[in-house]
Amino acid sequence: MKLSTRTRYGLRAILELAENVEKGPLQLRVIAQRQEISPKYLEQLITVLRSAGLVRSIRGAKGGYVLAKPPSKIRLDEVFNCLEGAVTTAECVDDGTACQRAPDCAARIIWTQVQQAVENVLKAVTLQDLIRKAKAGGSVNYQI
């Protein structure tokens, strides 16, 4: 289940933008340095975030990247979706016709539950939420 570096780096990049939202555009090079990501690779990831409409770019000298929306309006499922793709554990969960067994498949039940559990978490949290929690003492985690 390990997430790709694509997703992990991409989230860290957009969080970096969210944390510096009031300070004007942030250059790729700066994000890459702070997050210890190869600049050229990060460029790919940020392109994805840009085409998904989560990040806006400013070209030319003194340019860089900014969030396209305030951090409170960007939910984690949006970020996840464009980096990792949909939270689909198995085809049949979203598409009941993908397999004839689907209607009474025991496996499908658990994959559906897992998928919904993940979606629920991601949909309930925004970039702002995360930053606030991180500042408030970080990794402490309250079971829901």
Added chain:
Amino acid sequence: MKLSTRTRYGLRAILELAENVEKGPLQLRVIAQRQEISPKYLEQLITVLRSAGLVRSIRGAKGGYVLAKPPSKIRLDEVFNCLEGAVTTAECVDDGTACQRAPDCAARIIWTQVQQAVENVLKAVTLQDLIRKAKAGGSVNYQI
């Protein structure tokens, strides 16, 4: 997030055993046929389930495979763990020393929440639970 065929096929195979738990050993060939999985590939998967102690094999003619424990004693996290590996979204979630940023990393918070959500689902369900639900009308899903 799509699960590997390894995990999806493997679960279907062990569910097949669980559904036929009282009928003596089930041959690889039969499981493969019923679940439409390549027998040779399934052999690999079932080997993994066997070395994890979830399945027992009976060699020779009239041999086959049986569950090593009753279906009510096999939790889904056990099955998942040996097929897909641990439900670890990112290194740092389980190992706080994997990254210096971990203590106040915003990203780590969400990956922890996702991981715990998945673990909670998998730990709460056994093979028997799944089979019962599937028989009771299958894919209907109640939000927890």
Added chain:
DNA sequence: ATAAAATACTACTATTTCAGTAGGAATAAC
């Protein structure tokens, strides 16, 4: 204008993982 600083775009590549396949050895039933 021109140089410098930045993003945008296109293409390539090495490594690893995934999803199998192939063939024979060992074991047990009859």
Added chain:
DNA sequence: GTTATTCCTACTGAAATAGTAGTATTTTAT
């Protein structure tokens, strides 16, 4: 001892992952 079955070792093609390389374009500052 023949047949049915699991067990073991090894190989393989295709795709995904995680980058790298080089050039073009846009904007700012002088």
